[in-house]
Amino acid sequence: MFKSNDIADCTCGRTHDVAIWDIAIGKGLIANLHERINKLGLAHNGLLIADKNTFPLAGEQVIAEFSKAGKKLKTFVFEHEQKLVPNETSVGELFINLGLSYREQPDFLVALGSGTITDLVRYAAFIHKIPFIVIATAPSMDGYASVGCPLVINGKKQTIYAKVPLAIYADTEIIKQAPLTMIKAGFGDIIGKLTAKADWLLGHLHKGEYYCDKVQIIVDQAVATCIENADKIQARDGELMEKQMEALILSGSAMSMVGNSRPASGAEHYIAHYFENQMLKSGLTLYLHGHLVAVGSYLAIKCYEVLFERVKATNDAAMLNLFSRITAHLPSSTNLKEILQTVGIEYRLNALGIPRSWAKKAMLQAIERKDRYYCLTFAAEKGWLNDVVDQVLEEVEDA
Ligand SMILES: [Zn+2]
Ligand SMILES: [Zn+2]
Structure with a gap:
């Protein structure tokens, strides 16, 4: 069973407070959930929010467990036939049903689902200033423990600073049954996180940006365990599902611990978000976040390889030392390709219907994000950006 830890008086000079009261992952966890709910100090009336896929997984059981803990749970289930999108319509539908379920408002909310349900509930809880609890149904993304709330506003994905849940619970018996594409997305x-670390280290060592070794090590260990066991994903190995969920919750809470997304998001996420927005705009199949991050990671790792070659050619010892340090943990693009192939995740642009022009634009545009120092920002600083991007696109396998 997993337990998160706060870090008081960290060597980085800060105190890292996770702010989530209870996190638990384990086999059969839901069966005794009332024991944990009893300790949360919740008021009486809650609203359980699910969709028609997630409610049958554990809806009745969750209601019964809250009841054993003396709490009343009404329910609202999104009955959409199509994929639920966290946009104005879904937020509106949820808010209307919040009003319909209780005369004023519930005392707390419970999200039974993965990314979209959690983010809709996170936003509602944030606006209504009430706590929320997450019962995760898939190890599909790292947003469960995150303070950020990505919503689609006017057809564009934007992250709103919202709040973390009071508690996160994941029963491995439930999450291992998630669609394989969601497990792979996780x-x-x-x-x-591999290129996110390289970018954060680059910002730290090259630009003096704040960095926390301890938080990064927590993420590193969780990520390494998942990569070592990549071959067990297709079989939905229960132990690995627990480790993957733990890594996702840890990287989500690492963001809360340092107060920004640095430990979990770098150039690969910038590229993935660009693809996501282009897909929304063009009405193309919208792939799950993690699949786009995998493609973004392949491009970002290639970018580090191309940059390293250029750095070597300068014969600048200090710069060479810097690049050796920040890339020491990175697999080669060939290794990364092999890892992704083992899991069965696409790394090629074409396979996801992403035109090379989008990849080019995403990489060139990444430098516009002034509050984030990426490998691409470094390339621009050296006057190499256009050449590096062209070389990356020439060298990546895209079909
Ligand atoms: Zn620290
Ligand atoms: Zn992500």
């Missing part, structure tokens, strides 16, 4: 989001 792995894709985890793979993204």
Whole structure:
């Protein structure tokens, strides 16, 4: 069973407070959930929010467990035939049903689902200033423990600073039954932490940006365990599902611990978000976040390889030393390709219907994000950006 820890008086000079009261992952966890709910100090009336896929997984059981803990749970189930999108319509539908379920408002909310349900509930809880609890149904992304709330506003994905849940619970018996594409997406989001670390280290060592070794080590260990066991994903190995969920929750809470997304998101996420927005705009199939992060990671790792070659050619010892340090943990693009192939996740642009022009635009545009120092920002600083991007696109396998 997993337990998160706060870090008081960290060597980085800060105190890292996770702010989530209870986190638990384990086999058969839901069966005794009332014992944990009893300790949360919740008021009486709650609203359980699910969709028609997630409610049958554990809806009745969750209601019964809250009841054993003396809490009343009404329910609202999104009955959409199509994929639920966290946009104005879904937020509106949820808010209307919040009003319909209780005369004023519930005392707390419970999200039974993965990314979209959790984010809709996170936003509602944030606006209504009430706590929320997450019962996760898939190890599909690292947003469960995150303070950020990505919503689609006016057809564009934007992250609103909202709040973390009071508690997160994941029963491995439930999450291992998630669609394989969601499990793979979770792995894709985890793979993204490799270049996120390189970018954060680059910002720290080259630009003096704040960095926390302890928080990064927590993420590193969780990510390494998942990569070592990549071959067990297709079989939905229960132990690995627990480890993957733990890595996703840890990287989500690492963001809360340092107060920004640095430990979990770098250039690979910038690229993935660009693809996501282009897909929304063009009405193309929208792939799950983690699948786009996997493609973004392949491009970002290639970018580090191309940059390293250029750095070597300068014969600048200090710069060479810097690049050796920040890339020491990175697999080669060939290794990354092999890892992703083992899991069965696409790394090629074409396979996801992403035109090379989008990849080019995403990489060139990444430098516009002034509050994030990426490998691409470094390339621009050296006057190499256009050449590096062209070389990356020439060298990546895209079909
Ligand atoms: Zn620290
Ligand atoms: Zn992510």
